[in-house]
Amino acid sequence: MTDTVTATRERAPASLFGRIGAQNISLLIALVVLLAIFGALRPDVFFTPRNLINIGLAVTILGILAMAQTVVIVSGGLDISVGSIVGLSTMVLAVVAQETGSIPAGILAGLLAGLVAGAVNGLIIVYGPVNAVIATLGTMSAFRGLAYLMNNGNSIPITGDSLRALGIGTLFGLPFAIWLLIAAMAAFIVFTRETVVGRNIYALGGNPTVARLAGIPIRRYQISIYAMSGFAAAVAGLVLASRTMSGQPASGSQGLELEAITAAILGGCALQGGKGTIVGAMLGVLIIGVLNNGMILTSVPTFYQLLAKGALLILAVIVQERQRARSGE
Amino acid sequence: MTAPVVSVENVSKRFGAVQALRDVSIAFNAGEITALIGENGAGKSTLMRVLEGEHRPDTGRVLVDGHPVQLTSPRAAHGSGIRVIHQEPEIIPELTVAENIFIGDIRARGGIFLDRADLERRSLELLGTFGVVDVLSPGQRCHGLSPALRQLIEIMRALRPGARLLAFDEPTSSLTEDEAQRLFRVIRRLKADGVAVIYISHRLREIIELADRCVVMRDGSRVADEPIAALDEQRMVRLMVGRPVSDLFNRRERALGPVRLALEDVTTRRVEGISFEVRAGEIVGLGGLVGAGRTEVARAIVGLDPLLSGKMTVGGQPYKPREPADAVAAGIGLVPEDRKQEALLLMQAVRDNVSLVVPDKVSRYGFFSRRRERALVARHVAELRVKTPSIEQAVGKLSGGNQQKVVFARWQARGPAVLILDEPTRGIDVGAKAEIYRLIESLADQGLAILLISSEMPELLGLADRVLVMQSGRISGELPWQEASEEAVLALAMRSGKETIERKVS
Known part of the structure; x- marks a missing residue:
């Protein structure tokens, strides 16, 4: 007993890193267990390169959203409108591409739409001021409504080889989308760990009063963070559109917010803010991706899949709270 | 002489490598104000936590009215009449002053309905005792109250019937001199009513003014237990830090710039x-x-x-x-x-x-x-x-x-x-x-x-x-x-x- 306490005390300076490491290790173990289970259940398909690439593709959209969500949660907020922004941005992309006949113009417009939608979230939250959950709950519905309005609730097909190439093209054997995810991950890791702005976001989430008194312009930060989240959702929307070659108001983007938040929390984000890592969130994303893929391969009915995902989110929060209670003492 | 209200005998407590309390024995008598002083980490807080039932001593025992008791939980300590008022008052902002004072002891009419009249009567009585009727009203919400007022509410809460030992953990750190004086009047009244009072503070002058007796702690041990008349500020500081401390301030002329x-x-x-x-x-x-x-x-x-x-x-x-x-x-x-x-x-x-x-x-x-x-x-x-x-x-x-x-x-x-x-x-x-x-x-x-x-x-x-x-x-x-x-x-x-x-x- 005494020995344990002494050991913990001596290790204290490194304990933060120790904890993060421990959490990532337990996520890795969970991932390996999942891989083993599904590999055993469907040995014929699960470990084929094709299926692994499928998983990779499936997690690009979620991965981008989860990393952005991590930054939002670290700052002490939450963005549940991201799924709707994905849908909205694909619709804007499709409409503009159709009207102008230019895919680049469509892409630009789609990305811009996401940025603006995110900035709107930020402005409402800061200047309302409206609680982030409520604000983005409102815009989740509003943006989805807007996406439906753009073509009476119907999807819009997009024609254009450049977009198709983006969707099915590969580089060194890996689809472009996976490269995009890797690049985004590198950027997010550097951003959160090595930059002043990234570090200040942890301070902001840790205690906004302290951050403000230390001279961090917290309103500007908050608006920018939600704008970034909206932009990331639009990038995810671009990936979705390039794969479906259409603007989809809802299909493919519904429920993404749930998965993104689940991944971030699995990865160690504290809903109180100030804590969370990109690497952890990406491990969370892989777990969800493997789970989704495995459940489809093993023919788990959709309704059960929804049930499982909801349970996973709640479980992740419970684990997180338990850890917080323990470390708080 | 009657047995002290509460006493600790040869209490030791260890946390890992830290010996927080070392064979501490102190008696707290009815109608006496015992000051407890020492640097941070001297063991005052640990002692309070033992009395509150938060920590159990490794060795030694706690006696109430001369009988050994097991303070296994805050509830048990509360039942024995031991109340500790912490430095940071715990007030529920959305409740009223009266509700905050009597939380846990709010009476119901017919077993169901909140008895507002009773609550108001009881809290007005207390507010009157403290002479704060003009600044606090029972129905006022506690949201936005100053630290001083929040603390008063916490004290009133602790004063509910059955209090035999009341410990104040640095109560004046967020009070002005004036508010502190008000608190001292309350504490003296408690003393007159036969309550045993523990008073923890870093403000030595207050202690000389208020306390009957002073216990000094250092590194988990009780290093002095003397009547207040035998002590002065310098001696108290020396006992606390274990070495003489030169004057706290050295005023010297500075050239003023722009x-x-x-x-x-x-x-x-x-x-x-x-x-x-x-x-x-x-x-x-x-x-x-x-x-x-x-x-x-x-x-x-x-x-x-x-x-x-x-x-x-x-x-x-x-x-x-x-x-x-x-x-x-x-x-x-x-x-x-x-x-x-x-x-x-x-x-x-x-x-x-x-x-x-x-x-x-x-x-x-x-x-x-x-x-x-x-x-x-x-x-x-x-x-x-x-x-x-x-x-x-x-x-x-x-x-x-x-x-x-x-x-x-x-x-x-x-x-x-x-x-x-x-x-x-x-x-x-x-x-x-x-x-x-x-x-x-x-x-x-x-x-x-x-x-x-x-x-x-x-x-x-x-x-x-x-x-x-x-x-x-x-x-x-x-x-x-x-x-x-x-x-x-x-x-x-x-x-x-x-x-x-x-x-x-x-």
């Missing part, structure tokens, strides 16, 4: 017509009762409260802050009143906390240079002699005095021209206080303009070159240090003669 900060007729929602100047190398004290508007002056200067009229200059330049970021940019640093809520990221490392205001000095093109950051932080941490195992230690794990040094190190790293100190030694033990005083003096020597807000009279009078006294949001007078005495400051703070606890509405 005006660094000037306020002219500044009015915000909470203060009115504030005008003063602070020169380089000058320490200007801001005194007054809690709620007189001192913190609000600081808030206006750093851009937290917008100016309705008036103007400010920093270093002679017009200065119109809209955000605290503007204050930092203009060279103004603030050491806020509430260290844990407003100054520090408790979960984060000393390094993060210090470098928070100097991103420009530790980064290039927005990217951190960890090497430069570590070097800068390590230098300032060493300069201020912050006791920490490493700069990666979470700030929340440091003692109060060292936490405050981290806040100072932060501003040292920034190098501001003006430093505003709001209650810079609140909740800090004597040894660390002396170090903070040295530090404040040396900062002034280096030419900083310092605005010092303090409710501790000796601190205000010992450090400030001149004292501005505030009352009801206005400056009611100014005293050069030669004329500043406690009486003079209090006279200005309560000029109208009316003794009030300001009601703070946020």
